[in-house]
Amino acid sequence: MSEVYATRRSRLRDRCQASGSATALISRPANVRYLAGAAPQGSVLLLGKTEDLLVCAGPLDDRPTEGRPVEALRIHALPGPGGDPAVAAADLAAAQGGVCLAVEEHHLTVARHRAIRSVVPRLRLADLGGAVEQLRVVKDEEEISCLRIGAEIADQALGELLESILVGRTERHLALELERRLVDHGADGPAFATSVATGPNAGRRAHRPTDRRVEEGDFLSVCLGATYRGYRCEIGRTFVIGTSPADWQIELYDLVFAAQRAGRESLAPGAAYRDVDRAARQVLDSAGYAQGLPPLTGHGVGLEIDEDPQLAPAAMGKLDACVPVTVEPGVHLPGRGGVRIDDTLVVRPEADGGPELLTITTKELLAL
Amino acid sequence: MSEVYATRRSRLRDRCQASGSATALISRPANVRYLAGAAPQGSVLLLGKTEDLLVCAGPLDDRPTEGRPVEALRIHALPGPGGDPAVAAADLAAAQGGVCLAVEEHHLTVARHRAIRSVVPRLRLADLGGAVEQLRVVKDEEEISCLRIGAEIADQALGELLESILVGRTERHLALELERRLVDHGADGPAFATSVATGPNAGRRAHRPTDRRVEEGDFLSVCLGATYRGYRCEIGRTFVIGTSPADWQIELYDLVFAAQRAGRESLAPGAAYRDVDRAARQVLDSAGYAQGLPPLTGHGVGLEIDEDPQLAPAAMGKLDACVPVTVEPGVHLPGRGGVRIDDTLVVRPEADGGPELLTITTKELLAL
Numbered sequence: 001m002s003e004v005y006a007t008r009r010s011r012l013r014d015r016c017q018a019s020g021s022a023t024a025l026i027s028r029p030a031n032v033r034y035l036a037g038a039a040p041q042g043s044v045l046l047l048g049k050t051e052d053l054l055v056c057a058g059p060l061d062d063r064p065t066e067g068r069p070v071e072a073l074r075i076h077a078l079p080g081p082g083g084d085p086a087v088a089a090a091d092l093a094a095a096q097g098g099v100c101l102a103v104e105e106h107h108l109t110v111a112r113h114r115a116i117r118s119v120v121p122r123l124r125l126a127d128l129g130g131a132v133e134q135l136r137v138v139k140d141e142e143e144i145s146c147l148r149i150g151a152e153i154a155d156q157a158l159g160e161l162l163e164s165i166l167v168g169r170t171e172r173h174l175a176l177e178l179e180r181r182l183v184d185h186g187a188d189g190p191a192f193a194t195s196v197a198t199g200p201n202a203g204r205r206a207h208r209p210t211d212r213r214v215e216e217g218d219f220l221s222v223c224l225g226a227t228y229r230g231y232r233c234e235i236g237r238t239f240v241i242g243t244s245p246a247d248w249q250i251e252l253y254d255l256v257f258a259a260q261r262a263g264r265e266s267l268a269p270g271a272a273y274r275d276v277d278r279a280a281r282q283v284l285d286s287a288g289y290a291q292g293l294p295p296l297t298g299h300g301v302g303l304e305i306d307e308d309p310q311l312a313p314a315a316m317g318k319l320d321a322c323v324p325v326t327v328e329p330g331v332h333l334p335g336r337g338g339v340r341i342d343d344t345l346v347v348r349p350e351a352d353g354g355p356e357l358l359t360i361t362t363k364e365l366l367a368l
Numbered sequence: 369m370s371e372v373y374a375t376r377r378s379r380l381r382d383r384c385q386a387s388g389s390a391t392a393l394i395s396r397p398a399n400v401r402y403l404a405g406a407a408p409q410g411s412v413l414l415l416g417k418t419e420d421l422l423v424c425a426g427p428l429d430d431r432p433t434e435g436r437p438v439e440a441l442r443i444h445a446l447p448g449p450g451g452d453p454a455v456a457a458a459d460l461a462a463a464q465g466g467v468c469l470a471v472e473e474h475h476l477t478v479a480r481h482r483a484i485r486s487v488v489p490r491l492r493l494a495d496l497g498g499a500v501e502q503l504r505v506v507k508d509e510e511e512i513s514c515l516r517i518g519a520e521i522a523d524q525a526l527g528e529l530l531e532s533i534l535v536g537r538t539e540r541h542l543a544l545e546l547e548r549r550l551v552d553h554g555a556d557g558p559a560f561a562t563s564v565a566t567g568p569n570a571g572r573r574a575h576r577p578t579d580r581r582v583e584e585g586d587f588l589s590v591c592l593g594a595t596y597r598g599y600r601c602e603i604g605r606t607f608v609i610g611t612s613p614a615d616w617q618i619e620l621y622d623l624v625f626a627a628q629r630a631g632r633e634s635l636a637p638g639a640a641y642r643d644v645d646r647a648a649r650q651v652l653d654s655a656g657y658a659q660g661l662p663p664l665t666g667h668g669v670g671l672e673i674d675e676d677p678q679l680a681p682a683a684m685g686k687l688d689a690c691v692p693v694t695v696e697p698g699v700h701l702p703g704r705g706g707v708r709i710d711d712t713l714v715v716r717p718e719a720d721g722g723p724e725l726l727t728i729t730t731k732e733l734l735a736l
Contacts, residue, residue, distance in 0.1 A: 108477060111474040
């Protein structure tokens with residue numbers, strides 16, 4: 001297991017050296033965790049000239065941790081409070097004879113960057129850019145297995161909720177109930193703030209649960225995910241409350257379902273991000289819902305819930321095998337509600353059976 | 369109500385002008401919320417030369433919001449996805465005839481700062497520093513009232529938990545139960561990740577709940593808080609499970625209680641931050657626990673759970689009236705457990721009755 005992290009660091013080191021920096025400072029927590037196996041709060045990773053170091057803000061025992069590194073990566077803990085591990089790491093990089101240090105300019109603040117420059121002026125600072133994020137796009141089977149277990153947990157939590165009485169309960173209570181069930185089934189916690197939207201709120205992306213109660217005839221849309229060993233998945237479903245859905249509800253549901261299926265079916269190694277987005281989007285466009293569509297119809301998932309790639313009209317790039325993504329088109333009609341359907345899938349070649357669906361809760365329109 | 373925000377912005381503008389910048393770009397979410405009444409995800413606030421603007425990443429309806437601005441602050445929404453509201457705001461600042469724009473260098477990343485410079489090269493960028501954080505230290509009675517309600521909610525949630533059966537339940541379940549009760553009683557949500565620590569974990573600061581079950585004879589330490597209208601409070605208590613505490617438990621509890629009382633009693637307008645810290649710390653020091661004490665014994669609370677001031681040995685500055693702080697010393701004995709006691713109080717002058725205790729759950733050592 002520990003070799004996984006060493007291999008990842010060695011791939012990153014190759015990239016750094018190719019672009020002229022022998023050493024790199026990784027500060028974005030998910031990137032630290034990806035390369036070190038853990039990211040204690042405030043810690044940074046130094047990819048050093050002679051040795052890699054996890055630099056922590058204090059002794060590990062006293063700090064809230066995201067788990068401990070699972071391997072023999074040496075840990076350098078700052079002795080007292082108030083120090084910035086990024087500055088200490090830059091100092092250590094210079095002590096190892098480093099000349100140029102690549103930093104994550106999209107994560108490091110201007111103030112921390114300035115502090116590094118002033119403490120270690122002889123170190124030339126370069127930009128690592130999204131190099132670690134790019135490494136993270138394609139997952140290994142161990143990572144996919146964590147996502148698969150997370151998806152099973154989310155399916156279980158959702159399934160149990162559907163068996164309970166829903167009418168009269170508030171969005172906030174249903175969301176909390178789902179989060180409790182996620183943990184009951186072994187999740188580290190929710191992957192993101194669980195969204196439960198009823199009636200006119202249904203179908204809104206990332207709707208924050210309110211005190212509105214579920215009523216007969218409502219659309220109910222739910223979006224949740226589990227974090228399992230750090231990996232985050234996502235599932236979204238829309239239901240109708242009551243005995244039978246209204247005609248407009250069936251029509252809208254069928255439309256979003258067709259869009260989501262088109263998106264799912266276009267997932268393949270080599271497919272352009274924008275083509276996957278277009279496949280889902282054009283179904284909604286051609287039904288007259290071009291206005292008000294969300295900016296993306298899906299995105300990568302992993303150690304963060306919103307990773308590369310973005311499945312959006314202007315996105316550049318193509319899917320690889322073993323990239324987990326969401327496909328989540330939706331339509332919201334102001335004042336009436338709407339539908340969202342959201343799955344997490346792993347891109348797989350046709351020869352392996354095509355895209356692997358991780359979130360297997362039915363997408364039939366259930367009347368609850 | 370809307371005047372509150374306009375007044376805050378006008379105070380900030382005075383500070384900016386005193387330091388040579390007529391305009392400022394506020395990007396840190398809690399600061400945006402403090403000055404605008406709301407901070408939709410990704411939004412920034414422009415304190416402009418002719419007009420203030422809340423610049424949002426997209427139309428408000430489609431975005432997860434932290435509530436809407438409660439006043440007539442004009443909103444500028446970016447038309448499409450992918451744009452950076454900070455860059456757009458800088459552009460608008462220049463369009464208003466701004467020459468120098470103060471930005472939050474402790475929040476803005478190097479990459480965003482560079483993007484602003486390249487899009488609006490004629491604008492000179494300065495550092496706003498922690499100007500808004502400084503304004504936020506002293507609270508008005510409206511803010512304190514939100515903290516007071518949050519503290520009542522946390523007291524209620526904790527009180528209910530104490531009436532239930534604890535032995536055999538896991539730390540994670542107790543933490544979830546507390547968070548559900550917080551929301552039941554009207555909290556927006558937990559103020560931070562609820563910490564429940566049993567047995568050898570008890571007394572660890574910010575301990576992440578595990579699957580360890582509560583056992584007879586354990587110390588049980590709990591730290592939780594409610595967010596109410598954005599304001600975050602904190603309470604921590606330690607209990608003993610079983611009929612009667614062991615002698616070492618009583619001794620350790622009495623010691624931490626004495627330290628916490630000393631800290632509370634030293635809260636007064638004009639008291640140096642470090643003196644409050646020292647009051648609590650020296651009780652533990654002189655009992656032989658100098659090693660392994662946390663870097664601070666308290667901190668400010670408000671729109672964030674960890675705000676200025678820091679009550680720590682090297683902290684510079686003095687308390688003012690109407691500053692809410694925590695007092696939270698603790699001792700953790702590796703392998704055995706420990707005690708933390710944590711209150712949120714508001715600094716008040718002697719003439720007004722001294723520090724106002726917001727978290728009123730008993731600090732007697734309860735055997736549950």
